[in-house]
Amino acid sequence: MRHTAFLERFGVSGRGLVVALPYLWLLLFFVVPFVIVLKISFADVDLAIPPYTSLLQWEGANELSIRLNFNNYAFLFTNELYIKALLNSLLVAFVSTLFCIVIGYPMAYGIARARPKTRNILLLLVILPFWTSLLLRVYAWIGLLKANGVINNALMSLGLIHEPLAMLYTPFAMYVGIVYSYLPFFILPLYANLEKMDWQLLEAAEDLGCRPWQAFYKITLPLSRNGILAGSMLVFIPAVGEFVIPALLGGPNALMIGRILWDEFFSNRAWPVASAVAILLLLLLVPFMMWYQSIQARESAGAR
């Protein structure tokens, strides 16, 4: 009691404190870094530490001038590489999401319709990969896909092929890696949605003349729409900026915006351009994130 009284003297209530904490967290670890990145994106490259110019400069004694450099953004739009990388990233994320839907939907459906005991085991299997680091799992894929890797060796010893298939460092390997890594993010929200389904609706549909697949198409699919969208956003949004998987599995030709960002930042030490890329990527993804938020809100409101 005495503590709250002490705080209340400064106009802080316990309730306000609880609400303030997450905001403080967001301010410190999201807004501040974002503002820094935004600032850098308007700066110029400089041979200094840190390697960019300051936006604020004293001109004489009493005059503070702000210098905003839009060249970084102009550079992004005039240089084909960035536009291409951005479009390619969107395409890769989109295709990966499609694969996640095709592979993940039957899995989520199967889990939701399994008996409660089996269901927990299946869910555990979906979550199990998270117990190992992503990097290790992607490296494991290198071992599977490389020229003398597990898959090629197995196929050759079976006599199905005579030359190893070139799988590693191809778009194929990159898609395998992305779909594999992001599949649980698709399955879990969809499962949560399907698990709430009233399966008697399917019996009602069959009773009214639907074959089982028609009942699925007319009842299950529309009712799980929000689950599909939520899962898709959870795959699509991070996949656009994905760096590790294309870098390790996709080979040198995988043109992804995440890799460009990495190269600009670490290889070219072009922090302002890298920041501009980051801001652009964020702006591009904001509509998708807002969409995801509205789906989540609808889902928790219970209205379909």
Place this chain on the structure above:
Amino acid sequence: MATPAGAAVKAAPWRDPNAKPYVQIERVTKAFGDFKAVDDISLKIYQGEIFCLLGASGCGKTTLLRMLGGFETPTSGRILIDGEDMTGVPPYERPVNMMFQSYALFPHMNVEQNVAFGLKQDRVPKAEINERVASMLELVKLGDFAKRKPHQLSGGQRQRVALARSLVKRPKLLLLDEPLGALDKKLREHTQFELISIQDKLGVTFVVVTHDQEEAMTLASRIGVMNQGEIVQAGTPSEIYEFPSTKFVADFIGSVNIFEGKLIEDEPEYVRIGSPELGGTIYVSHGISAAPEATVWAAVRPEKVFMTTAPPEGTDNVARGAVQDIAYLGDLSIYLVRLPTGKIVRVTQPNTSRHAEAITWDQQVYLSWDSTSPVVVTR
């Protein structure tokens, strides 16, 4: 007063040996592992009937209904609908519709779309769909709610949407699983009579599953009382009530006083039963078929017991006791009378007068009944 239950059945076809049954259930058994949910049931249901499957939860009534709908396959035996063997016929090809206990309305469709669903599935022309949906919604008095989503409706309205959706395809047979279970008492009574009048208007055969004996009595042309996967007795509501064939049926339908005893006189015209539980003899004015010296039970309905302060004539069908408890229900009162043997007898008396000389607690009373009142059952 509404039309008598099952008015569409005028001539009691189940009494006519030449009548062709619409639904034939032939020695159907459904086992889940070792448990027999439905145990060797045979039943004939006729066109235009409202047949109620009545029983406590877990007696197998819903399983039987689901087998009629095609959602469960009989382990053995077969079901014929309109003379056709339904074995292996999936739900979507049966001339049957079902109204689910949960109503199972499609939450992403409005009332109109829900009702039109089955017709669209059958590729009925659009104009005809619109017309049939509109008239069906009119019938269940939901014309103004066509554009509402199910979650915007009350329980009673949802029930009517479910009914409209299952009737709009004009099935010859409608299966109803606890159709009124989710409604409150007033609405339930009202809807019972609505159901009967709709059934009468459309001439559909209804098979209704319920655990509520009052609902069964009001709705049914015939009732099949189920217990542990078997049909214990099938008959009209009054047959079931007045002539129960077993102790279970007598006890399950309404309330009843059951006196255990032994036959002491067994003549073709009458029997006399000595009942230690009653502390006297029961005289029944018709013969029964039972082994001599067999244990039998005489069931007497509470409303058929007379309660007097003066001793009645004769020595049969008489007992003396003290009023232990009284429940005043308005239209009638229930008295619990304790006999010297410890047996509690339930008596109901209509409150015909507003200022009756009331019998009160602990008062000594005589109980008696007509010799035609007891029903004697042997199991």
